[in-house]
Amino acid sequence: MNTARLVTTPLPATTVATAAHPTGMEWPIRVHGLDKHYDGQRVLDGASLQLEPGAVLGLIGRNGAGKSTLIRCLLGLVQPDAGEASIWGRPSLQLDDEAKARLAYVPQQPEALGWLKVGDMLDFVGRFYPRWDAAFVDATLERWSLPRNKVLARMSPGERQRVALIRALACRPSLLVLDEPAAALDPVARRELLREIAQRAGESGTSVLFSTHIVSDVERVASHVAFMHEGRTLLQVELDTLKECHLRLRIPASAAAQLVGRVPGEISRRALADGALSVVILREADAAWPALASAPEVRADVLSLEDLFVEVAE
Numbered sequence: 001m002n003t004a005r006l007v008t009t010p011l012p013a014t015t016v017a018t019a020a021h022p023t024g025m026e027w028p029i030r031v032h033g034l035d036k037h038y039d040g041q042r043v044l045d046g047a048s049l050q051l052e053p054g055a056v057l058g059l060i061g062r063n064g065a066g067k068s069t070l071i072r073c074l075l076g077l078v079q080p081d082a083g084e085a086s087i088w089g090r091p092s093l094q095l096d097d098e099a100k101a102r103l104a105y106v107p108q109q110p111e112a113l114g115w116l117k118v119g120d121m122l123d124f125v126g127r128f129y130p131r132w133d134a135a136f137v138d139a140t141l142e143r144w145s146l147p148r149n150k151v152l153a154r155m156s157p158g159e160r161q162r163v164a165l166i167r168a169l170a171c172r173p174s175l176l177v178l179d180e181p182a183a184a185l186d187p188v189a190r191r192e193l194l195r196e197i198a199q200r201a202g203e204s205g206t207s208v209l210f211s212t213h214i215v216s217d218v219e220r221v222a223s224h225v226a227f228m229h230e231g232r233t234l235l236q237v238e239l240d241t242l243k244e245c246h247l248r249l250r251i252p253a254s255a256a257a258q259l260v261g262r263v264p265g266e267i268s269r270r271a272l273a274d275g276a277l278s279v280v281i282l283r284e285a286d287a288a289w290p291a292l293a294s295a296p297e298v299r300a301d302v303l304s305l306e307d308l309f310v311e312v313a314e
């Protein structure tokens with residue numbers, strides 16, 4: 001497969017640490033050109049991402065695509081080999097206490113403070129956050145049937161993940177970063193979580209980044225989606241405009257043989273068994289489609305989010 005890097009909103013040339021949002025507000029998240037290697041394996045390959053204030057961005061990618069590594073670089077937990085990452089305009093590796101107090105992160109497998117009981121851990125952590133919402137903690141523990149007096153290490157992964165989510169939301173963060181928040185949750189708990197995220201974003205203006213490989217979760221709650229594949233961010237776009245800005249072209253073998261180079265806006269390409277080509281293209285809002293899209297022998301389809309994910313990640 002031949003893939004190209006493409007972000008529908010191009011990142012300006014200024015450094016991420018200093019660039020301002022067009023509204024004058026700070027970008028909750030900006031990541032530009034991140035590279036990261038582990039043991040000679042390229043895990044991030046020029047990954048770029050940005051999160052609008054108040055937006056909910058679903059970062060979608062297959063297992064091993066690099067989502068967790070991108071998030072860990074973004075939060076300053078891992079140092080990238082190259083590229084820049086910032087939160088509210090501050091470089092991720094130099095976040096001050098004020099920025100950290102406005103930020104909540106739920107890792108894929110929350111393990112911290114496992115020897116404490118649920119209630120003791122939440123009371124302890126709450127002391128460090130001036131905006132801690134103790135009433136929310138009590139109400140949500142009850143609603144989600146989580147006992148205060150159970151030791152965290154003895155809980156199931158799903159229960160532990162829900163406690164971690166309560167902890168994250170109780171800080172009333174301005175930015176919430178969730179790494180596969182639904183991974184260990186049953187369908188009911190997943191819906192509750194998504195509802196909570198949507199409510200936070202809608203009512204309090206919390207900006208949210210969450211990684212997932214569950215397409216329906218993105219459709220249910222996200223305002224924006226970014227696709228990640230083999231360490232690259234292939235596209236980032238607003239969900240409402242997604243259908244207007246991508247097409248899959250099925251180019252028959254006869255025409256495919258004459259095709260030289262990439263199709264304008266091409267983000268993925270797949271050879272089909274009969275020699276035809278399946279090419280996904282993306283255009284900027286209001287830009288014209290390439291002439292090939294209306295060629296009589298070419299079939300152009302708009303894809304569902306799930307089909308688009310499969311097409312670019314195959």
Ligand SMILES: Nc1ncnc2c1ncn2[C@@H]1O[C@H](COP(=O)(O)OP(=O)(O)OP(=O)(O)O)[C@@H](O)[C@H]1O
Nearest residue numbers: 038039043061062063064065066067068069070213
């Ligand atoms: N600390 C590490 N040491 C060595 N390799 C690592 C490390 N962290 C991640 N990797 C490798 O980097 C690649 C990307 O991993 P990452 O966890 O970022 O992917 P992911 O998209 O979050 O996957 P998943 O959806 O399965 O959680 C994988 O091949 C993984 O094995």
